[in-house]
Amino acid sequence: xxxxxxxxxxxxxxxxxxxxxxxxxxxxxxxxxxxxxxxxxxxxxxxxxxxxxxxxxxxxxxxxxxxxxxxxxxxxxxxxxxxxxxxxxxxxxxxxxxxxxxxxxxxxxxxxxxxxxxxxxxxxxxxxxxxxxxxxxxxxxxxxxxxxxxxxxxxxxxxxxxxxxxxxxxxxxxxxxxxxxxxxxxxxxxxxxxxxxxxxxxxxxxxxxxxxxxxxxxxxxxxxxxxxxxxxxxxxxxxxxxxxxxxxxxxxxxxxxxxxxxxxxxxxxxxxxxxxxxxxxxxxxxxxxxxxxxxxxxxxxxxxxxxxxxxxxxxxxxxxxxxxxxxxxxxxxxxxxxxxxxxxxxxxxxxxxxxxxxxxxxxxxxxxxxxxxxxxxxxxxxxxxxxxxxxxxxxxxxxxxx
Amino acid sequence: xxxxxxxxxxxxxxxxxxxxxxxxxxxxxxxxxxxxxxxxxxxxxxxxxxxxxxxxxxxxxxxxxxxxxxxxxxxxxxxxxxxxxxxxxxxxxxxxxxxxxxxxxxxxxxxxxxxxxxxxxxxxxxxxxxxxxxxxxxxxxxxxxxxxxxxxxxxxxxxxxxxxxxxxxxxxxxxxxxxxxxxxxxxxxxxxxxxxxxxxxxxxxxxxxxxxxxxxxxxxxxxxxxxxxxxxxxxxxxxxxxxxxxxxxxxxxxxxxxxxxxxxxxxxxxxxxxxxxxxxxxxxxxxxxxxxxxxxxxxxxxxxxxxxxxxxxxxxxxxxxxxxxxxxxxxxxxxxxxxxxxxxxxxxxxxx
Numbered sequence: 161x162x163x164x165x166x167x168x169x170x171x172x173x174x175x176x177x178x179x180x181x182x183x184x185x186x187x188x189x190x191x192x193x194x195x196x197x198x199x200x201x202x203x204x205x206x207x208x209x210x211x212x213x214x215x216x217x218x219x220x221x222x223x224x225x226x227x228x229x230x231x232x233x234x235x236x237x238x239x240x241x242x243x244x245x246x247x248x249x250x251x252x253x254x255x256x257x258x259x260x261x262x263x264x265x266x267x268x269x270x271x272x273x274x275x276x277x278x279x280x281x282x283x284x285x286x287x288x289x290x291x292x293x294x295x296x297x298x299x300x301x302x303x304x305x306x307x308x309x310x311x312x313x314x315x316x317x318x319x320x321x322x323x324x325x326x327x328x329x330x331x332x333x334x335x336x337x338x339x340x341x342x343x344x345x346x347x348x349x350x351x352x353x354x355x356x357x358x359x360x361x362x363x364x365x366x367x368x369x370x371x372x373x374x375x376x377x378x379x380x381x382x383x384x385x386x387x388x389x390x391x392x393x394x395x396x397x398x399x400x401x402x403x404x405x406x407x408x409x410x411x412x413x414x415x416x417x418x419x420x421x422x423x424x425x426x427x428x429x430x431x432x433x434x435x436x437x438x439x440x441x442x443x444x445x446x447x448x449x450x451x452x453x454x455x456x457x458x459x460x461x462x463x464x465x466x467x468x469x470x471x472x473x474x475x476x477x478x479x480x481x482x483x484x485x486x487x488x489x490x491x492x493x494x495x496x497x498x499x500x501x502x503x504x505x506x507x508x509x510x511x512x513x514x515x516x517x518x519x520x521x522x523x524x525x526x527x528x529x530x531x532x533x534x535x536x537x538x539x540x541x542x543x544x545x546x547x548x549x550x551x552x553x554x555x556x557x558x559x560x561x562x
Numbered sequence: 563x564x565x566x567x568x569x570x571x572x573x574x575x576x577x578x579x580x581x582x583x584x585x586x587x588x589x590x591x592x593x594x595x596x597x598x599x600x601x602x603x604x605x606x607x608x609x610x611x612x613x614x615x616x617x618x619x620x621x622x623x624x625x626x627x628x629x630x631x632x633x634x635x636x637x638x639x640x641x642x643x644x645x646x647x648x649x650x651x652x653x654x655x656x657x658x659x660x661x662x663x664x665x666x667x668x669x670x671x672x673x674x675x676x677x678x679x680x681x682x683x684x685x686x687x688x689x690x691x692x693x694x695x696x697x698x699x700x701x702x703x704x705x706x707x708x709x710x711x712x713x714x715x716x717x718x719x720x721x722x723x724x725x726x727x728x729x730x731x732x733x734x735x736x737x738x739x740x741x742x743x744x745x746x747x748x749x750x751x752x753x754x755x756x757x758x759x760x761x762x763x764x765x766x767x768x769x770x771x772x773x774x775x776x777x778x779x780x781x782x783x784x785x786x787x788x789x790x791x792x793x794x795x796x797x798x799x800x801x802x803x804x805x806x807x808x809x810x811x812x813x814x815x816x817x818x819x820x821x822x823x824x825x826x827x828x829x830x831x832x833x834x835x836x837x838x839x840x841x842x843x844x845x846x847x848x849x850x851x852x853x854x855x856x857x858x859x860x861x862x863x864x865x866x867x868x869x870x871x872x873x874x875x876x877x878x879x880x881x882x883x884x885x886x887x888x889x890x891x892x893x894x895x896x897x898x899x900x901x902x903x904x905x906x907x908x909x910x911x912x913x914x
Contacts (some may be wrong), residue, residue, distance in 0.1 A: 238727035247717040249648070249724060309901050314648040316716050317900060320851045323648075327848055335884050465844065468727055473721070522736050529732035535725040539718065540708055 163375035170372065171383040175224075175390035177201025213517035221382045223499060224492075228389035228449050231491035233472045235396050236443030236485060240484040242549070243404060244436035245416035247315060250306075250322030252468035253329040254299040254441040258448025258457055260340050261298040262291035263349045267452075270348075279337050280346060288352035290324050292449045299445025300438050302329075312430045326469065334460040341501055345459040349452050352388060356382045360385040372456055385454055393488065396443055400484050402438075412481075466528065471498065474535045480545035489546060494531075501527040590903040594871060597895070598878065605881035617760040618877045620864035624766045626873025628835065631828030632663045633865040634780065635821030635855035639698075641797035641860020642817045645706060646720040649698075649727035650850060651843030652734075652823055657694040657826030658833035659734050659841070661686045662743060670746075676764040679834065685831055687772075695902030701726050702818050727844070734840045743838040769831045776827060780820065783860060789816050797860040807900060821840030848889040849876065849887060852896035858906030867907065871895070 183195025188196075212220070232253060240246040269275075269283035286294075302325065311323040333340055340346045355362035357376040365373075376383070395454070403409050414422040415432050423429050452458050471494065479490020505523040512519040538545060583589060602615055636650045664686040671680035705722050755763040784790035789812065796803040796813050804810055829843065836842070853872045859865025872892050879891040899906065
């Protein structure tokens, strides 16, 4: 039991260590922050892994994984909307193309009996990281194709075009059997680093380290995936924070605030917007890859406008557009509300049944009603969200508006 | 911007002249005709008979009539109120489900032969149209008006419309569930021969006739009434209209009532032709916006023309494409328009 807790805590430590290191004041030298953060994070992780009952722990871990995937999507949207003011309501398109690309590249062609009812293209059996890169590239290319003709036009045209591409991508994956098994799920997407929880273990790990993970059973795999997912969020966050404080990030905000002024200052507005659109889409594509390898089997229904576009929008608006921490906070907070509301709806079942015998089965749609109302409420009464935009002139200087 | 200034200073260069020629109205119409001919040629190469193509074109006109009911409201709301109304498709769905609700209350009458529906559906249509219009106006009072007062940019209005769309759909899901529905389950809907072996269902002829009638009434309203004139003026130049003492509040109210009412009728008609599904309106958004942009935003007659073109191209493409791709075909037409002439057929140069 203790051995397993040690192994699990090592996997849980990454996000906690990052949070702890971030919480330390900036005047502490970074090496000290890193070490202190790692120690504190690991200690907390160990206690959590030891104390929390396994059932609840499994729930928390899967919650955090999906929250991380949504955080990646919200970070991508933040580049487009939060910093540049691009209205993309086709997040599902980039999410789906990332997920399917990574899945198609990393799976192997079905053989034998499976080939009779499962069809797909590619099936290269490539490693996870190759799938992730391919997902980012595919989403970026799609963004170039959509953004090229529409970003130079009125801003609402982009919205229409992105709705269109999301529908088109969904239609293609729904109808083309040769590509990704059509309406049937595409199965057998490999789990990265699954060898950590399997019996022969990872051959490439030094034996002492491999021994550390020995107590983990295959059902503990979500812990491994949580480490991967949170690593994704942290890397994307750090890269974006860096980029947003660079001159490029300043141009993005200049374009959002006053396009004409940015153009007069000699900035190629159309080009900057296309760059931001593509960067955001690439991040969404990475989110898609992250999703595919977690789900193992995906089909077109996972990428409908509600789950893949609308929720991400409300997440970013809830957390605070133009703030990367807000995007992450909003993703976890809204995912918490969404899953928590499922419990509430379950509790309210007798009340619903009293109103109409049909209602209990439709209870889950109450969540949709609630989220739509929440979105309108934020728009009307709290446009800046929970945190609001972080104002800064440039790196390492004080905020303008305090 | 800098590029535009440079071009004005130096007079039209040959490349600029070429660009203008490509972006002309004639060029766009020629391009669309070329697309249609290309579709016919592709279908012909796959052995599709001319008769089938003709009947697809006839069906496309009927689909275009339904799309026009949605697109005209969308273009008015877009042009007059500056709201890219992403809730418009869901307003159509809302209308269809309101009619379904009414049918459960009313006693089912005999079908009006040769149609599959009874007189009660006609009564419901008359009731549903103002209800959907009021729903739109209510949304405006509760949400858009406050945003307008804050001088919110059009993307914020679009986002609010998106929220409204999901709000409406959640109500539909709660009220009727996610299953397919029909106005009349199990009633036969045989097709009759129209001419030259072209078969259509009588319902479809009724739908087309009703769409034309409503559009004619709208024409009278826009051209002959004072409110219609005010609406056209606001669509043309909102600031100028306001300065000239036009009753803005009345224009807003009537735009929603008319646009929403037409959407409601379109939703009922679409459901009569196919089925009711909570997502049906969302899937119609793409053809609707394509029609609106093709026919120039704010131009009601343009929306009609755009809807007919989109309807015919959509139906014709099914001769050799999986019919599921219909909205995708509409999207492809939209991309062509955005590439060559973003202001649409009836737009002024540099309008978009």
